[in-house]
Amino acid sequence: MIDSFSEIYDTHPEVSLDFKFVQEAVRNGTTTPFLLIDLDLVRIKARRFKAAMPRVQPHYAFKANPHPEIAKVLIEEGVGFEVASIAELDALLELNVPAPEIFYSNPIKSRQYLQYAAAKGVQWYVLDSVDELRKIYSVKPDASLYLRVDTQNLGSDWPLSGKFGATLTECKEIIQEAAHLKADLAGVTFHVGSQCRNVENWHVGIDNAKMVFDLMAESGLEVRLLNIGGGYPVRHVKPIPSIEKIGESVNDAIADLPSSIRIMAEPGRYMVSDSAYLISRVVGTAVRAGTKWVYLDSGVFQGLMETHEGFQYEVYTDHDGQDEIPCTVAGPTCDSMDIMMRDEMLPADLKEGDYVYIPNAGAYTTAYASNFNGFSLPQVYILNK
Numbered sequence: 134m135i136d137s138f139s140e141i142y143d144t145h146p147e148v149s150l151d152f153k154f155v156q157e158a159v160r161n162g163t164t165t166p167f168l169l170i171d172l173d174l175v176r177i178k179a180r181r182f183k184a185a186m187p188r189v190q191p192h193y194a195f196k197a198n199p200h201p202e203i204a205k206v207l208i209e210e211g212v213g214f215e216v217a218s219i220a221e222l223d224a225l226l227e228l229n230v231p232a233p234e235i236f237y238s239n240p241i242k243s244r245q246y247l248q249y250a251a252a253k254g255v256q257w258y259v260l261d262s263v264d265e266l267r268k269i270y271s272v273k274p275d276a277s278l279y280l281r282v283d284t285q286n287l288g289s290d291w292p293l294s295g296k297f298g299a300t301l302t303e304c305k306e307i308i309q310e311a312a313h314l315k316a317d318l319a320g321v322t323f324h325v326g327s328q329c330r331n332v333e334n335w336h337v338g339i340d341n342a343k344m345v346f347d348l349m350a351e352s353g354l355e356v357r358l359l360n361i362g363g364g365y366p367v368r369h370v371k372p373i374p375s376i377e378k379i380g381e382s383v384n385d386a387i388a389d390l391p392s393s394i395r396i397m398a399e400p401g402r403y404m405v406s407d408s409a410y411l412i413s414r415v416v417g418t419a420v421r422a423g424t425k426w427v428y429l430d431s432g433v434f435q436g437l438m439e440t441h442e443g444f445q446y447e448v449y450t451d452h453d454g455q456d457e458i459p460c461t462v463a464g465p466t467c468d469s470m471d472i473m474m475r476d477e478m479l480p481a482d483l484k485e486g487d488y489v490y491i492p493n494a495g496a497y498t499t500a501y502a503s504n505f506n507g508f509s510l511p512q513v514y515i516l517n518k
């Protein structure tokens with residue numbers, strides 16, 4: 134057990150933004166909270182992803198961090214995109230991404246959004262129900278379609294199973310209806326869950342996709358696309374499999390697919406998370422029922438939303454190495470759900486005005502932030518443009 138554990142998990146440290154850049158920004162008096170992003174790391178991650186899976190074309194999940202400078206770097210690296218809305222689509226068209234390279238991967242789309250995307254030249258649309266198939270077909274009968282199937286999310290920190298994904302029975306109904314309409318249902322996709330630490334999930338997903346391909350071919354549909362979705366993890370507090378390990382499993386699973394099938398993936402978190410630090414300051418402290426509470430100027434509503442689902446970040450301070458006590462860490466708003474961490478070991482003398490640094494905070498942080506309760510969003514600063 135121990136042996137296979139050390140074999141699966143990445144013993145090489147993942148890249149992470151160099152702390153000296155953070156210190157420099159702090160010395161320059163940058164106002165907190167802020168997110169500092171190093172684009173060189175985004176480049177490194179894009180290249181590493183492609184090297185690990187040469188046959189798999191990455192299409193960045195724009196929602197993870199829609200900052201245009203990140204998109205520009207990924208365009209330079211030959212990465213495509215995956216969107217869920219018209220605002221995301223427009224932002225990419227503005228950057229001259231060709232519409233046919235933008236995949237519409239939201240399984241439920243409003244008719245108005247579909248009409249807009251179709252008019253702009255988007256060709257590929259996902260679906261996971263007969264109703265959505267009929268809706269897309271009524272707007273754009275010549276759309277290329279891919280079917281999102283339900284798949285196992287075991288060992289993912291953010292399981293996505295349940296909201297989207299057709300079961301096998303539903304797949305059969307959808308395939309039957311597509312064949313009847315003569316709709317171009319040509320692909321299969323799945324999402325293993327975000328921050329997936331179980332390498333097996335992709336293999337299982339691909340095996341299921343092949344089964345659905347067979348059903349599609351039997352119904353006379355022309356299979357051309359396998360989209361293996363997102364979920365590739367980034368180092369936080371728990372060990373993760375390296376992208377190379379995931380790649381080995383994926384490459385093995387796709388080896389017998391004919392070259393007529395285009396293979397793509399939709400990494401979001403993997404591409405951007407470790408390119409950034411979120412830097413905050415302590416606005417106040419309190420002792421409540423014997424526990425120390427630390428209130429930061431960034432909370433659940435200013436970038437740390439993912440802590441709410443049990444997602445754990447590392448936390449650094451300028452007092453590291455000193456006596457630590459379990460603390461509750463909360464955000465600045467008056468909402469009782471604005472609590473990010475409990476029993477987080479932090480220096481006992483952490484006090485008002487001190488800095489708190491959270492590494493690997495480039496994904497699903499500023500993208501989730503709101504102005505709730507009048508607190509500002511973290512400013513975003515970009516290195517190595």
Ligand SMILES: *Cc1c(COP(=O)(O)O)cnc(C)c1O
Nearest residue numbers: 194238327363364399400401402
């Ligand atoms: C969010 C999302 C992704 C990206 O997921 P990550 O876990 O960030 O890699 C990919 N595909 C779809 C359809 C998504 O909704």
